[in-house]
Amino acid sequence: MSRESDTRPNVVFEVVESSLLKGNPLGDPATRHVPVYLPPSYRESETTRYPVIYLLAGFASTGMSFLNFSFGRPTLPEMLDSMIRKGEMPEAIVVMPECMTRYGGSQYVDSAATGPYESHLTGELIPHIDRQFRTLAAARHRAIVGKSSGGFGALRLGMNHPELFAAVGCHSGDMDFELCYRPNFPVAARILEKYDSNVATFFTRWESLDKKPRGEFALLDLMAMAACYSPDASMPPPGNMRLPFEPRTCQLVPEVWEQWKRFDPLTMLEEAQCQEALGSLRVLYLDCGSQDEYNLQFGHRRFSARATELCIAHRYEEFPDTHADTSYRYRVSLPLLAEAIAG
Known part of the structure; x- marks a missing residue:
């Protein structure tokens, strides 16, 4: 050696x-x-x-x-x-x-x-x-x-x-999730609109690409956080989570947001x-x-x-x-x- x-x-x-x-x-x-x-x-x-x-x-x-x-x-x-x-x-x-x-x-x-x-x-x-x-x-x-x-x-x-x-x-x-995550909700919602507000559709396409679109990372990040903080076992992946906002209006979903804040x-x-x-x-x-x-x-x-x-x-x-x-x-x-x- x-x-x-x-x-x-x-x-x-x-x-x-x-x-x-x-x-x-x-x-x-x-x-x-x-x-x-x-x-x-x-x-x-x-x-x-x-x-x-x-x-x-x-x-x-x-x-x-x-x-x-x-x-x-x-x-x-x-x-x-x-x-x-x-x-x-x-x-x-x-x-x-x-x-x-x-x-x-x-x-x-x-x-x-x-x-x-x-x-x-x-x-x-x-x-x-x-x-x-x-x-x-x-x-x-x-x-x-x-x-x-x-x-x-x-x-x-x-x-x-x-x-x-x-x-x-x-x-x-x-x-301080109010400051570190919530500002990205509108960003993620705008990206999600391109996929008919369907997280599974977004992720299936994202996963299939050799070069991942940098401009869509905010949605990927938020989706991953939702999978950790507000999982939905009743849904199959890649949509097995609840988002903390309504995709169309970007209004907060209070019960989901409370789940997040516990972390x-x-x-x-x-x-x-x-x-x-x-x-x-x-x-x-x-x-x-x-x-x-x-x-x-x-x-x-x-x-x-x-x-x-x-x-x-x-x-x-x-x-x-x-x-x-x-x-x-x-x-x-x-x-x-x-x-x-x-x-």
Whole structure:
């Protein structure tokens, strides 16, 4: 093996056979290939055990996306390796879950329209990783972090599963649904008109195209969110969800919108069990670009202010950037999380 190969980040691909995802409504694979970053000393020691960080990808991305080459910018494993070798963060195993769906993402929730992805991650993937790798298999040595839909997933899973995680990082995570989702309703409704207001017709065509129309992404995104937040198991895919607005008038459908808002981290923050979960964390870190196109900075400011009122220790930062291409912010969160869960 060449010297160059020896110094590359050690990433292995773990094959996870999921019984929970078998027979899911969209026919997505139950076998998932999960990238796992192993720290530099993992090869050298056969006894050392390591804390674990679960790193969640955003919408339309998956675990493999963290390995993508981009000119002038390190991959996530390269960033990790560099920080660890320079002593900027403790060693940790970093798992990049594969929770993609035919609709572009799962939001890491259990849904009758897509499948039980929250249960898969918490009940199957975490035990699998603890069996297959030398982990410090306890909640105090486990963290979860992500950006955008991944940040939403990390924050929500941290609130729902304090028995599994001791630290949470949320980068530009979906929240304040009134501001981050509702402005796109008219945009999606205008696109939907081209398909006789039929979501299934739209998606069947979209899926058939080799080159996806960029101008229709807003409808795809909203359709995927509806599949996660307001599934309709009585309908076959790809129309097995209820939209939160009437396509022709774009008027809100109150009962569906209420279903959506139950997933909003700002709504969840008012629940006593979620407050207790966040209060038990060793680290709660949030950040957002001050020019975020999805208005997420406003939701994050509200979340931070309310957490402060509730005496929930956390760190919130804003930085001068938009929503896209902000993976460099992991240089801030990952060392904080790794320090919090280090052995």
